[in-house]
Amino acid sequence: MADPKITFEQVLHVAKLARLTLSDDEAREMQEQLDAILGYMEGLDELDVSDVPPTFHSIPMDAPMRPDVPQRCSDRAEILEQAPESESGGFSVPLVLEVE
């Protein structure tokens, strides 16, 4: 592939950032597809937008304020029922830190 928009190594790096594992075959296919998409997106380069402000919110709105009133939250047991694993009223995860 001549001068790819995204290299195989970049694909593996981005997969790591995104917490996805890809096999070598999957990564190669991903590289081809992303390369085609990014190649198409080069069409944006015909526009000089250096002086154009970005639109992060299409409809302008202020962050609304509300009174800070305590309310009952959802039921803990009902939430934990959806967890793959729970223990002692909390979510259970694989060991993160070894403690002496």
Next chain:
Amino acid sequence: MSDFPWQSAFEIREQVAGGAVSAVDVTRAYLARAEELNPTLSCFLTVDHEGALAAAAQVDRMRDAGEDLGPLAGVPIALKDNLCTRGVRTTCASQILGDYIPPYDAHVVEALRASGAVILGKTNMDEFAMGSSNENSSFANVHNPWALDRAPGGSSGGSACATAAGLVPLALGSDTGGSVRQPAAFCGITAIKPTYGRVSRYGLVAFASSLDQIGPMARSVREASQLLQVVAGHDRRDATSADRETNDYVAACERGVSGLRVGVVRDLIDGLQDADVRAGVEAALSALEKQGASLVDVSLPHAKHAVSVYYLIATAEASSNLARFDGIRYGLRVPGEDLTETYTRTRAQGFGPEVRRRIMLGTYALSAGYYDAFYLKAQRVRTLIRRDYDTAFESCDVVCTPTTPTPAFALGEKTSNPLDMYLADIFTLPPSLAGLAAISTPCGLSASGLPIGVQLVAPPFEEGSLCSAGQVVEDGCGLLESRPTALD
């Protein structure tokens, strides 16, 4: 029940309220039809017999007690499976949420329950609403009821199919870049993408938060307008929800288009390769003109960049939103040696190919060294697209384009080329990027008998103009009297 299963939501409510038929009997009839046709169409992922019959029985009890009935009392409705329903599985058509049962209702679900609607079940979709053909569902392909080998469109393909095939009179979908309008066009029904902020997204599983809206789908403009009226309005649980009055959208359907200025994007329409779609849009324009609208030429010079802009912004936002699916608090967990491996295994196994591709593209667009060149640049070009509409709305009240470049394409036709699939969204993306209100409504059939949709776009919070204009198109060249042919 007269005209089952094609009677309107208004007719069903009237029959139920007047005691001509019980809500339970209506519900039983639609449940039976869903059971019969879902194996062919795969439009439902979950049919909630028990919940539907309980809701219908409640409507009947209220009627017997002489209580006031809501505007959708006894009317069956289908919900896209990314809308949270308390106690009913909500999967987003993904393995990662395959067994997820939400502990709460979305805002729109609360509004529907209060209106007396009977939620029949949850509809199939592209996984996490990412797709234009429904082929990214991790469960089954939905079939177009007008031709079973054709795609129903996406990502709200199940909702569009169920409505078009008479399994329900009404459905809700979600629209990020065209996901209610494009399947509505493919399946010959009407869908409204409300203004960003018009309908609360509380309880909608997020895809791209600066774009997502929930939209009504129905076989007629009046019914879609009624459903919009039920779900629209302010909700403090969605910080982007607009604190503005809603209008009487059903009344707007009767207003006509006398004096309405319709902006025609000539180069987009004349540039269409598909002569049938071109003819359909011209028929819609003639219908509008005949009823007193004036046609003015407008242009959207930056609309051609919408695919690039959308697929950078939406994937960037998706990569962030979907970070929450990590196998810890809900959904699938695939255990690994440590926490990181648990994350990566869960996500690699739980997400399908298109979702992984979009997370990758979005992560790349946001990553160090590429943010300015891709993500920020896309947000700047988004401003140009928004300004195109600002200029157009100086001389017109609604902008008219096709909804899709072609009628429904074949299942399998675009699955091997993701970019080809993205390009099919070219007409629905610009109004989404600008946060505008849009409607797609049928404007004819192709030579091979497939529905064609026309898209009308209005300034923020001017949904009423879309209802008025959509109604005139429906009266002039709609498909209200046509039935999907593949079910005969």
